[in-house]
Amino acid sequence: MHFRMDWRSVNFDWNRARAFLVTAEEGSLSAAARALGMAQPTLGRQVSALERELGVALFERVGRGLTLTPSGLELMDHVRAMADAAFRLPPIVRKLRNLAPGIDVEIVATNSESDLRRREADIAIRNYRPSQPNLVARKIRDIHGRIYAARSYLDSIGNPLTPEGYAGADFIGFNRSGELIAAMTRFGLTLTHRNFPVVSQSHLVQWSHVKQGLGIGIMAADIGDADADVVQVLPDLDPIVIPVWLVTHRDVHTSRRVRLVFDLMARRLAQPYGR
Numbered sequence: 001m002h003f004r005m006d007w008r009s010v011n012f013d014w015n016r017a018r019a020f021l022v023t024a025e026e027g028s029l030s031a032a033a034r035a036l037g038m039a040q041p042t043l044g045r046q047v048s049a050l051e052r053e054l055g056v057a058l059f060e061r062v063g064r065g066l067t068l069t070p071s072g073l074e075l076m077d078h079v080r081a082m083a084d085a086a087f088r089l090p091p092i093v094r095k096l097r098n099l100a101p102g103i104d105v106e107i108v109a110t111n112s113e114s115d116l117r118r119r120e121a122d123i124a125i126r127n128y129r130p131s132q133p134n135l136v137a138r139k140i141r142d143i144h145g146r147i148y149a150a151r152s153y154l155d156s157i158g159n160p161l162t163p164e165g166y167a168g169a170d171f172i173g174f175n176r177s178g179e180l181i182a183a184m185t186r187f188g189l190t191l192t193h194r195n196f197p198v199v200s201q202s203h204l205v206q207w208s209h210v211k212q213g214l215g216i217g218i219m220a221a222d223i224g225d226a227d228a229d230v231v232q233v234l235p236d237l238d239p240i241v242i243p244v245w246l247v248t249h250r251d252v253h254t255s256r257r258v259r260l261v262f263d264l265m266a267r268r269l270a271q272p273y274g275r
Contacts, residue, residue, distance in 0.1 A: 016050040022036055029044050058072035059072055091268065092265055095264060096261060099264070126247055135250065136249070140266055149215070150212065163190075166233070170197055178193070187234060
């Protein structure tokens with residue numbers, strides 16, 4: 001019997017968590033050690049130490065490889081969610097730490113909507129303009145979302161040149177609500193829930209699956225175009241325009257510390273990825 005753990009209550013050593021994540025993605029300690037540029041025994045000790053720390057088995061051996069246990073699968077999603085902000089936030093946090101080292105930062109990386117009115121978060125990045133009267137919102141910019149896939153996946157489905165050619169393709173979804181299906185119609189793609197065999201709320205999980213050739217996904221063009229592991233699908237089509245709003249509670253916005261973070265995030269998020 002498997003009992004689901006509350007991973008949010010666990011404090012992780014990131015080196016061990018990274019060792020676990022890469023081992024899970026590579027499927028063996030030897031491959032993970034090569035990917036990380038470290039000795040296999042050292043990597044194995046980090047993974048074993050994480051298992052002892054958590055009190056659960058994360059892997060089981062299958063032939064010459066490793067496969068995730070149910071606890072390992074849960075931890076995989078959680079660790080990827082921990083890293084979900086890795087695309088844009090690290091340079092912002094680094095700048096903030098230089099400007100105001102006394103401010104503590106907690107990043108909540110989730111697609112679930114934090115309630116700013118109940119102070120579940122001080123600042124939120126959202127893709128729509130909030131309507132609540134007690135919130136202060138600033139539109140930062142529009143992001144152009146485009147479709148990407150690994151070359152290996154496109155080769156496997158014959159490299160279609162028209163939207164109709166993707167009717168039977170696999171896509172990586174955010175959830176099963178149908179929102180992404182509706183969004184894909186803007187690209188001329190007629191899809192159903194059968195086109196989405198894999199879903200995850202974690203953007204990093206989705207992107208990892210796309211890069212590993214498991215399906216097609218949407219990403220901001222400035223991030224996707226900079227990644228050599230993927231190519232644009234149907235690049236001649238118009239992109240999906242995704243607004244980026246920075247939001248805080250009106251009362252919190254008067255805090256000097258929150259205002260400092262808010263203004264810094266607004267300036268840096270307005271810049272294209274990697275600048």
